[in-house]
Amino acid sequence: MQTVLDDFNKRAKEITDYVVFIRNLENQNIKISKENHGTKIDTELLKTLKATAYLLIYNLIESTMRLAIEYIFNDIKTKNVSFDNLRQELKTLIWQNIKNKSADKLTNNIINVGKDIIHASFDSSKLFSGNVDAKEIKETAKKFGFSYQTNNIHTRGGSDLLSIKTHRNNLAHGWESFNDVGKNATGENLIEISERVIEYLRQILENIDQYLANEEYLESNVER
Numbered sequence: 001m002q003t004v005l006d007d008f009n010k011r012a013k014e015i016t017d018y019v020v021f022i023r024n025l026e027n028q029n030i031k032i033s034k035e036n037h038g039t040k041i042d043t044e045l046l047k048t049l050k051a052t053a054y055l056l057i058y059n060l061i062e063s064t065m066r067l068a069i070e071y072i073f074n075d076i077k078t079k080n081v082s083f084d085n086l087r088q089e090l091k092t093l094i095w096q097n098i099k100n101k102s103a104d105k106l107t108n109n110i111i112n113v114g115k116d117i118i119h120a121s122f123d124s125s126k127l128f129s130g131n132v133d134a135k136e137i138k139e140t141a142k143k144f145g146f147s148y149q150t151n152n153i154h155t156r157g158g159s160d161l162l163s164i165k166t167h168r169n170n171l172a173h174g175w176e177s178f179n180d181v182g183k184n185a186t187g188e189n190l191i192e193i194s195e196r197v198i199e200y201l202r203q204i205l206e207n208i209d210q211y212l213a214n215e216e217y218l219e220s221n222v223e224r
Contacts, residue, residue: 001209004067008205011060012198018056019194022049023187047182051171053190054181057197058168061161062132064201065140068208070124072144075212087219093143130172133165134158137204145222146211148204155200160193 025041076086083091128136134148134157141148150157170176215221 001071001205001212004064004071005205005209007067008060008064008201011063012201015053015056015060015194015198016191019053019187019190022046022053023191025049026187044179047185048178050182050185050187050190051167051178051180052182053185053194054164054167055171057194058132058164061164061197061201062128062130064205065132065137066124066127068205069127069140069144072208072212072217076217079215081218085218085220087145087217087222089143089145090217130169131165133161134200135162137161141204141207144211145216147207149207150200150203155196155203158197158200160197161200164193164197 025046083094086094137158138148167176167181171178171181211217
């Protein structure tokens with residue numbers, strides 16, 4: 001899990017540095033310079049920079065969740081867990097994933113059905129695709145059995161993720177311009193949003209870490 005946390009911390013710092021940079025530009029605490037001549041940044045460019053912050057934050061959200069889910073499957077594989085011993089929610093998820101696999105591919109990849117079927121059902125490329133918000137994370141948590149609860153005082157329950165996802169998708173599909181997305185954002189607001197999102201994801205990762213440490217993917221460790 002440390003590799004997931006290291007990647008998360010690296011990306012989170014990049015975002016923090018970026019939004020602080022935007023705030024400083026906005027407040028004219030720093031200027032773009034060339035050959036010792038300071039120049040005020042164009043207001044239209046500043047809007048684009050602000051909109052780009054939403055892309056960076058969304059990238060953190062999706063990459064963090066993808067890596068965390070990959071790690072769960074890898075942990076199960078490393079510990080040689082049998083399908084029969086998995087909690088009911090995971091069994092259901094695996095059967096659903098298997099439906100989308102070709103029989104030939106499954107036959108080639110499975111030797112020990114009880115163990116190989118778990119990893120054979122997993123496809124990281126189909127985990128998320130521009131659709132990650134707090135609701136999606138909650139649904140994912142239910143499928144695996146880890147907690148989605150966070151400290152709402154510091155995270156607002158991940159409510160910021162919906163607007164970030166919406167801005168990201170609108171930009172990606174050309175439904176909104178960078179100018180449109182960035183014009184109503186402020187550097188200070190972007191800092192506040194990024195701090196809440198980072199804390200939300202950090203607490204979700206802590207939940208997953210506890211889930212793995214307690215081997216809560218096993219039916220025998222589930223309190224019903």
